Amino acid sequence: MFTRFLIAARGALLATLIIGYTLFLAIILIVLSPLKLLSLPIPSFTPPLRAVMNGIQELWTLINGYFFKLCLPKLKWHVEGMAELKRHKWYFVVANHQSWVDILAIYHVLNFRVPVGKFFIKNELLYVPLIGLAVYALDFPFMKRYSKEALTKRPDLRGKDLATTRKACAKYQYYPVTVINFLEGTRITPTKHQHSQSPYQHLLKPKSAGAAFVISALGDRMDCVLDMTIAYPQGIPSFWDFCCGRVQDICIDIKLRPIPEHFCQRNYESDADYRQEFQSWVNAIWQDKDQTMSRLLTLE
Numbered sequence: 205m206f207t208r209f210l211i212a213a214r215g216a217l218l219a220t221l222i223i224g225y226t227l228f229l230a231i232i233l234i235v236l237s238p239l240k241l242l243s244l245p246i247p248s249f250t251p252p253l254r255a256v257m258n259g260i261q262e263l264w265t266l267i268n269g270y271f272f273k274l275c276l277p278k279l280k281w282h283v284e285g286m287a288e289l290k291r292h293k294w295y296f297v298v299a300n301h302q303s304w305v306d307i308l309a310i311y312h313v314l315n316f317r318v319p320v321g322k323f324f325i326k327n328e329l330l331y332v333p334l335i336g337l338a339v340y341a342l343d344f345p346f347m348k349r350y351s352k353e354a355l356t357k358r359p360d361l362r363g364k365d366l367a368t369t370r371k372a373c374a375k376y377q378y379y380p381v382t383v384i385n386f387l388e389g390t391r392i393t394p395t396k397h398q399h400s401q402s403p404y405q406h407l408l409k410p411k412s413a414g415a416a417f418v419i420s421a422l423g424d425r426m427d428c429v430l431d432m433t434i435a436y437p438q439g440i441p442s443f444w445d446f447c448c449g450r451v452q453d454i455c456i457d458i459k460l461r462p463i464p465e466h467f468c469q470r471n472y473e474s475d476a477d478y479r480q481e482f483q484s485w486v487n488a489i490w491q492d493k494d495q496t497m498s499r500l501l502t503l504e
Contacts, residue, residue: 215448218275222268222447229264230338233257237341254343254379258320261342265315268308276449281313282503285458289317294380294425296418296463297321299432300407300493301386302440309434309454310384318430319380324414343375345383347414373421382430383418387411387486392440404490406435406497412486416472416479424468429461433493435500455500461489 239253272279295318299310307323314321325344330336340346376383387410390396402408419426435455445451464485470478 211448211450214275215444218271218447219444221271221275225267226264227334229260230334233260233338233341234334237337240341251379257342261320262315265311269312269315272312275447276451278449278452280453282453282455282500283313283458284456285460286313286317288460289314289430289458291317291319292380293427294319294376294422295382295428295430296415296422296426297382297384297430297432298387298410298415298489299384300434300497301388301391302434302436303391303446304443305436305441305446305451305454306386306434308446309456310432313432313456313458314382318382321382321384322376323384324418345373370417370421373418376422377425383422383426385414385418387415387490389414404494406501407490407494410486410490412479412483413472415486416467416482419463419467420470420472426463429463429489431459431461431489431493433457433459433496433500435497435503437501437503453503455503457496457500459492 236253236257240250242249297310297314299306311321322342322344323339325339325346327346330340330346373383388408389411390408392406392408396408400408433456435457436451437453437455438451441451467478467482467485470482472479472482
């Protein structure tokens with residue numbers, strides 16, 4: 205009973221620390237955000253302001269790492285493939301998605317090794333108190349995706365997704381960035397895996413459209429795809445499991461994959477041949493990722 209209490213107390217401490225300083229740094233970003241508007245008439249002021257805000261984001265990840273060491277002494281990171289990562293390159297990260305812990309893991313592993321990471325954020329998150337304004341201040345790209353039903357009723361919306369992505373990515377033409385995307389679109393669960401009739405043992409089917417939009421918008425800038433495979437040998441954890449120290453091993457495999465040059469000049473929505481080629485390319489990556497997952501889950 206006492207052991208359970210200690211585990212719960214540690215979990216509550218780490219969760220409170222993470223949430224607490226996340227909100228604290230979010231408030232600092234919101235306070236600084238009006239300076240972005242003031243910097244518009246003075247272009248030379250934009251790079252140092254951006255560096256300060258990105259520095260706050262990297263500080264968040266750095267503090268995470270310190271608290272992981274303090275509160276999770278048994279946690280071990282098994283990471284392969286980081287030797288070739290560079291701070292000055294543009295990367296498009298594609299990763300499998302199992303838990304909210306994935307986000308902490310991605311940032312922890314890549315921090316200071318690649319340019320600061322930006323997730324594509326659902327438009328609805330903009331209205332979340334503090335966090336929405338903070339990620340907006342950090343230039344996270346917001347996306348509003350339209351369902352097939354909406355496009356059927358409103359054909360004029362077709363192509364808006366791509367236009368929104370291009371607009372969101374336009375600012376990344378001028379400074380190195382790491383764009384992060386979970387191609388499965390949602391966290392995997394046994395129910396989702398079964399209902400989706402996924403051909404993969406450990407993964408959901410990837411959604412190619414989002415990746416195609418990013419490559420269309422930034423492909424000529426992106427140096428390569430940074431393919432991250434994340435595995436939890438003790439089982440997929442919740443955020444609470446992680447905070448309580450129930451995760452002893454996090455295994456991550458990183459592969460750098462070239463982006464075919466002609467992908468940058470093609471239109472995913474209107475070009476059926478390209479759409480099929482792109483889906484085949486993504487499916488091949490996912491097939492290899494599934495095999496990598498099988499290997500990582502057996503690591504000792």
